[in-house]
Amino acid sequence: MKFRVTDEDVLKYRERGYHIIPQVIPATLLKDLRRVATKARELAYRDHGPQTQRLGFFKDYADELDLQPFREFTVIDGLNEAVQQLTSPHHIVKPAEESGLLFSPKERPWSTEWHRDWRDHVLDAEFQEHVGDARWQEILDDSDFFNQVNCPLFEDTSTWYLPGSHRRLHNTETEMAVYRSTNQEELMDEDKKRTDEELELFCLRYCQAMPGAVQLVLNPGDFLLYRNTGWHIGNYVPYRDRMTMHTHAMTPAFNEFAKKYHHLLEPREASLERHAKLGS
Numbered sequence: 001m002k003f004r005v006t007d008e009d010v011l012k013y014r015e016r017g018y019h020i021i022p023q024v025i026p027a028t029l030l031k032d033l034r035r036v037a038t039k040a041r042e043l044a045y046r047d048h049g050p051q052t053q054r055l056g057f058f059k060d061y062a063d064e065l066d067l068q069p070f071r072e073f074t075v076i077d078g079l080n081e082a083v084q085q086l087t088s089p090h091h092i093v094k095p096a097e098e099s100g101l102l103f104s105p106k107e108r109p110w111s112t113e114w115h116r117d118w119r120d121h122v123l124d125a126e127f128q129e130h131v132g133d134a135r136w137q138e139i140l141d142d143s144d145f146f147n148q149v150n151c152p153l154f155e156d157t158s159t160w161y162l163p164g165s166h167r168r169l170h171n172t173e174t175e176m177a178v179y180r181s182t183n184q185e186e187l188m189d190e191d192k193k194r195t196d197e198e199l200e201l202f203c204l205r206y207c208q209a210m211p212g213a214v215q216l217v218l219n220p221g222d223f224l225l226y227r228n229t230g231w232h233i234g235n236y237v238p239y240r241d242r243m244t245m246h247t248h249a250m251t252p253a254f255n256e257f258a259k260k261y262h263h264l265l266e267p268r269e270a271s272l273e274r275h276a277k278l279g280s
């Protein structure tokens, strides 16, 4: 096997909810990816405003972006085998055309709220109607679902994660107190109450307030796989040159789930887009 994954890594991935495979991107591909990611960042700022944190679905940009390096990323020799070792033989890294990149903002710091993907982004009534607690617990326990990837082209310390939270149906009181201590408007300083430095430190303190959370330190080409049903957060500063491949390890079951319920996430996506534009 090209990238080493031990039995202990597999066990830890199940328990903690994240694992980093070091340096999966070879140097020549890293150079090509940095070149196209720089162009992609311009397009992201152009289309979603200077405070945006992502560009998704490269296939929508096929006329403007050279997609070849992204295609090469998804089929890096030995990568799917390493992911499958950590998860199951039917996991596969999502095709590049359907993937995206995460960026640093151009103008001001900001952070997302602490969140657990999917459950926190759909309305309660719709969640109960379409999924419900019992099915959700099965999904949390099933590693076929929600395996997200961050793979940075430059050093990246933006992502924080709370190990072991990915399989819990309910949050603790302390976690909810941290979550409720602020909101997205304040974390983006929409009222422009803070200087850039005050805002940066405010966001950092909010990340640090989550008990047991770890700041993930990713070097160029490191491949972070994480169950994004665990508490996590992205904390952004313009001085960090962030360009991070952002994708998923997919399975047939997760594909089906994502397609079936994609419409439930639309209000959340519209809200992030609105915040990114307001924040600029």
Ligand SMILES: O=C(O)CCC(=O)C(=O)O
Binding pocket: 053, 102, 112, 117, 150, 158, 159, 228, 232, 233, 234, 235
């Ligand atoms: O920027 C990050 O690393 C986190 C992104 C995030 O929170 C998400 O995709 O749900």
